[in-house]
Amino acid sequence: MTDRAGEVGGSVRDRIPYQPITRRPALKLPGGARVAVYTIVNVETWRPTLPMPRTVLPPPMGQPLLPDVPNWSWHEYGMRVGFWRFIEALGSRGLKATFAVNGSSCRVYEEACAAAREAGWEFMGHGYVQGPMHKVEDQRAAIADTIAAIRDFTGRAPRGWESPGLTETDETIDLLAEAGIEYVADWVLDDQPVPVNVRSGRMVAMPYPVEVNDVVISAVQLQGSDEILRRGRDTFDRLYQEGATTPRIMPISIHPYLTGVPHRIRYLEELYDYILGHEGVAWMTGEEILDWYLAETDRLGQDQAAR
Template identity: 70%
Template sequence: MTSSLGASVRARAPYQSIVNRPVLRLPGDARVVVWNIVNVEVWDPAGAMPRAVLSPPMGAPLLPDIPNWAWHEYGMRVGFWRILEAIQSRGMPATFALNGQTCEVYEEVCRAALEAGWEFMGHGHVQRPMHKVEDQKAAIMQTIEAIRRFTGKAPRGWESPGLTETDDTLDHLAECGIEYVADWVLDDQPVALRSPKGRITSIPYTVDTNDVVVSAVQQHPSDEMLKRGKAHFDRLYRDGAKQPRVMALSVHPYLSGVPHRIGYVEELYDYILGHDGVVVWSGEQILDWFLAQNGGQPGTHGKA
């Protein structure tokens, strides 16, 4: 028996199998869209860290948490620049998922992403689960405004910290003008979500080819992103001969930008780019393609 909350979640994305839906078409009959997402966040050294690499001595939490804050800070000082070079040198677009505060705390990083032509995507105002945000709508608007001030353009996409949402988050996002979300990792193609506040689409993000999961949560060896990414791509490429797929690659500077991992990420990029029938797009490019396929109508999944 489904709870009322469970029913509410399911009602946002009515079930539709990928084998029984109208076929989408990519330019040149390409098979796979690759979506690069680079995630940058602001971690407060005076508070609990969003994630830890080193457990506290004798198990007692200690603040300020210098070692775990510094672990992340390395990514912003050093790792980001490796990732930037890896993506730019291959002529790929990317989506830059950022906390609103990043525009102030790491202005140099944000300026480099802007100059690279990356799409900016809201990722919360601070790195905090949406369930812990007292006024979600205000925080969403604050994030949008921070990005608008920095780039001159409001973000069209949103990735909640930790992919967290309450039952109200989607409606707040739609009401604030957000057009797509990356939280609903339930398909290989965009999915029209339902909100009474306006049209909003799920763009396929990932927890499988995401370095947080691979390196920080599951703690695989440094080459796992390459091995998993190649296997993941190979299957999507095969499936894409009948129905095109989206492959998201999510990286964080403090994980993929470190010396022992960046080479494997670069090798994965080169492997994917070595195939015909692949396009690399930003999130908003994927959104525009999907909406053009179904005539811009909410609640549909494409037309043949």
């Protein structure tokens, strides 16, 4: 089967039917806010014996060598130093994050995960170790292991999921729904939560950024240190303007080894301070946005039924 866009199959396209944001029922954020802002802090386990998920230095003479000490250490700096800058930047402003964490990191980086737990951050599943879902031998087991690690560490199972590198096979989202995951951050296609078709249960695609995201900004596009401020501020301004009529979600995705370094952290802090200077902003976590969205869709369904 080939659809009109020339794609074979169409299973990905069929997961979320196309619906313009301008033709949806009117959602209302708490307190009449225009924009809900949520921060995703990503903490990952990189294994020195394998090629690094990201690199800052090319291999000598173009030949990859393992263990890759400098690039592994680049990431490790984020966990030893950069992460704690996030704890201070968010905590001093009374903000909480959604903590996208590899299940294995609850053991490998126990002190950092404990700090996130004590700060009241929401824990989100992020795979068991950092690597694409396509390379996982048993996705069902890896999902179960991630959920169990987070539940054992925090006392409750995660409700949200962000796949490593936002990767999914055709069955990943079905396996997530069957495991009890309620929302996923891999489908970066909207400024509002939207329902996803799964073979059983219910799933919501949560807005997630590939633009206000330090992997893209700093590790892929190699932009200047202040780009997260410039891009984040411009993104917020537009969403805030549009949110006067249709509420929007603004996610900010950060990694300790990128934005947590000395020459970038100030620009994240300035972005937070800029947004905090506006009224009509709801600072939320992913699961808080999920609960709001489900309550709003239930309300709208009841309103429609009453007419």
